[in-house]
Amino acid sequence: MKIIDLRSDTVTRPTPAMRAAMASAEVGDDVYGEDPTVNRLQAMAAEMLHKEEALFVASGTQSNLLGLMSHCERGDEYIVGQQAHTYRYEAGGAAVLGSIQPQPLDFLPDGTLDLDRVQSLIKPDDFHFAKTRLLCLENTQAGKALPMDYLAQASALAAANRLGLHLDGARIFNAAVKLNVPVHEIARYADTVSVCLSKGLGAPVGSLLCGPTHLLQKALRWRKMLGGGMRQAGILAAAGMVALTSHIDRLAKDHDHAQLLARKLSEITEIHIDLDAVQTNMVFMEAPASSSARLTSFLKDRGILVSGRGNFRLVTHLDITASDIQIVIDAVKAFFMRNPS
Numbered sequence: 001m002k003i004i005d006l007r008s009d010t011v012t013r014p015t016p017a018m019r020a021a022m023a024s025a026e027v028g029d030d031v032y033g034e035d036p037t038v039n040r041l042q043a044m045a046a047e048m049l050h051k052e053e054a055l056f057v058a059s060g061t062q063s064n065l066l067g068l069m070s071h072c073e074r075g076d077e078y079i080v081g082q083q084a085h086t087y088r089y090e091a092g093g094a095a096v097l098g099s100i101q102p103q104p105l106d107f108l109p110d111g112t113l114d115l116d117r118v119q120s121l122i123k124p125d126d127f128h129f130a131k132t133r134l135l136c137l138e139n140t141q142a143g144k145a146l147p148m149d150y151l152a153q154a155s156a157l158a159a160a161n162r163l164g165l166h167l168d169g170a171r172i173f174n175a176a177v178k179l180n181v182p183v184h185e186i187a188r189y190a191d192t193v194s195v196c197l198s199k200g201l202g203a204p205v206g207s208l209l210c211g212p213t214h215l216l217q218k219a220l221r222w223r224k225m226l227g228g229g230m231r232q233a234g235i236l237a238a239a240g241m242v243a244l245t246s247h248i249d250r251l252a253k254d255h256d257h258a259q260l261l262a263r264k265l266s267e268i269t270e271i272h273i274d275l276d277a278v279q280t281n282m283v284f285m286e287a288p289a290s291s292s293a294r295l296t297s298f299l300k301d302r303g304i305l306v307s308g309r310g311n312f313r314l315v316t317h318l319d320i321t322a323s324d325i326q327i328v329i330d331a332v333k334a335f336f337m338r339n340p341s
């Protein structure tokens with residue numbers, strides 16, 4: 001039985017082309033800056049995002065941490081979404097390792113942070129307060145692409161208040177494909193951008209922190225301190241090169257699959273889906289709490305894996321085909337035929 005794994009776009013397996021590129025990658029010692037494949041990947045990412053430099057790191061968590069620590073010193077503060085990955089899902093690294101105080105606030109339904117609220121949360125220059133240094137945004141946020149005019153306004157607010165802007169762009173390419181803009185058009189509004197290669201782009205490992213040299217130099221030192229200096233990392237970077245050269249345009253297919261899935265599932269009486277929120281590769285599906293656990297195990301018995309309880313998250317990716325989508329639709333329909341509410 002084929003497993004249809006919709007829990008996340010992190011579950012993709014490297015393609016044959018990636019494995020071939022990895023097997024034949026030219027390598028060197030990247031801590032010496034001598035791995036040609038890492039250097040090529042970093043140069044390619046910097047060029048795509050129109051940033052001075054890019055740094056290849058082990059994970060998005062590490063990339064965000066390095067980004068925050070390159071902007072902020074001990075006792076500084078960053079403004080961040082309450083549900084943001086950096087704040088909520090990275091084990092509190094910015095606080096533990098960076099001594100950076102978070103100032104969280106709820107995301108609005110469209111994945112933005114209300115800029116009037118952000119402005120009001122910036123602390124005055126007064127020794128009672130932490131020093132507000134950084135605004136952190138996420139794009140996509142729960143599958144939603146931030147509007148371009150919003151990014152411009154957020155960037156202007158940051159500049160007017162002398163804040164840095166870090167973008168957790170784990171899925172920035174999904175946003176770029178959705179909005180049909182080159183990725184640098186999104187990246188230009190942030191000083192630093194973290195990009196994941198191991199989500200929808202399908203690489204087995206790796207993220208890139210992109211930004212100006214003076215911040216990336218700090219990030220390089222922190223990466224070393226965290227034990228993130230990898231040696232013949234070109235083996236991994238080779239897969240990342242395939243991701244950046246071959247797997248961006250195809251994200252549109254994942255988005256189409258998510259659209260189809262959302263539209264068909266929303267026709268089921270017991271299911272609720274906010275179709276406006278389905279913009280890229282994620283579908284959030286609410287099912288009655290009473291049947292939630294049974295639905296999960298019903299799907300699992302048919303090789304379909306989903307995450308969440310009651311409010312399910314279904315993520316499309318490289319390893320999900322159009323016929324997989326149809327299998328999932330049929331399975332959810334079959335469940336509610338047998339278990340009408």
Ligand SMILES: *Cc1c(COP(=O)(O)O)cnc(C)c1O
Nearest residue numbers: 059060061062085138168170196
């Ligand atoms: C996955 C993800 C990250 C980083 O995740 P890693 O698993 O550490 O690579 C960061 N931000 C967002 C929004 C993510 O979805």
